[in-house]
Amino acid sequence: MSGRSGIAKLSRTVADDLRRRLEDGEWSPSERLPGEHELAAHYGVSRATVRTALRAVDARGLTVTLHGLGTFATVATRAVAADLHRLESISATIVRLDRQPGASFRTIAIRDATAREAAALDLVSGAPVLSTRREITADGEIVAYSHETIPRHVLAEDFDLLTVSGSLFGLLDAHGAYATSALTAIHASTGDEIGWGDEAPDALYVLLEQTHFDAKNRAVAFSRTWFIEGRFQFNLVRVR
Template sequence: MSLGAVRPSPLVEQAAERLREQITGGEWGVGTKLPGETTLAATLGVGRSTVREALRALAGAGLVQARHGSGVFVIATEPKDAWSAQLLRAVITDVYEVRTLIEVEAAKLAAQRRTEDDITALRGALARRREAAGADDTEFVEADIALHRAVVAAAHNPVLTSLFTEFVPVLRRRLVDMAELLGLRSDDPNHGDAGHAALVDAVVQGDAEEAGEALRGELRHTLALLRTL
């Protein structure tokens, strides 16, 4: 079986799937040492960091194990959990770690710099998020992202705004994945409303520390749920 180069995006998922196929297809049996990151990166046509994340997803699925100083070895030929759920969890976890880095500081700045127009936008975005609770996951996610975009915009930092804008496509995709993976809205269609209301209130009141903590708490709660799967 030839590995073959992957398409440009989404790279981690595609690289992990190609490597998984080699293992579950019998090309790499239990005990086999995988080629090094540099070799795999060249074969798949991706960067080493992509290979590293793909191997992390495989390790999470119980297929491979990294042995210090020796390399990465195959330890099973079937995932210990459903492969799609295992891979999605790994990718979504990465997304939420990046969200924490970007958005918590943005929320603090927003509380310090928000204008009356920002306050109006934030309250409107929260109201629309609540209205979207009766819609499907995709529409709800759009409303959720609009609220977070309003918080970032209120920070009045063009670099943060640009970073968040670049991040939105993958964020949108992963939030929909996460809603399906965790069934977050099955019992509560307006999942996370209290945390988002607290975030908006803190920004409106100009409480930077509370704004940062409200958002950090919301993101940490979701990360904790992901890690229990």
């Protein structure tokens, strides 16, 4: 193990568990959660740690905390569809919706970066990149098309094209390029840029253009994913 940081933090563990319980519907909307002292006792941690975890859950809009009253579950606990706050692989999202994910690669190649990709990844134009293109399915039905670009130097020297499979995050993790955040631009689009002709060019797509960064702010991947309108629900909780 490479001693991944961030995953072992106590407050993170508590926050993840609280998030899971909230999404499982353990507290219905507007229902009050146990007090901070009680949660601290339950998890066997200090109140300070519980508070750190609660602030994380608050920030995602799953709860609202009121001074002198307590912490309350919000209606957002119902919104278990694709939560844009959370950075997870598309496959993981599909699994969470109790559907069977799949993907078939159309392209896996090392080539020179386009100007667009070089700009997004902060590379010199023409630098070598790994380019993958694939269809993403849920229960065998195509829900999205995706193009992914990873700088060659992010991957290990002895990297083998034939071993590419699974999700983008899985590939990055395997090479020690753990993606912790992403800058995402959202567009409406038709399908005429996808590029291999099976898709309906006039159909409507929600296009997510994402640059992924690791903990040190290095751009480790650029992806463009076209989600077929209506087959994928994007939800987002916004907090004032």
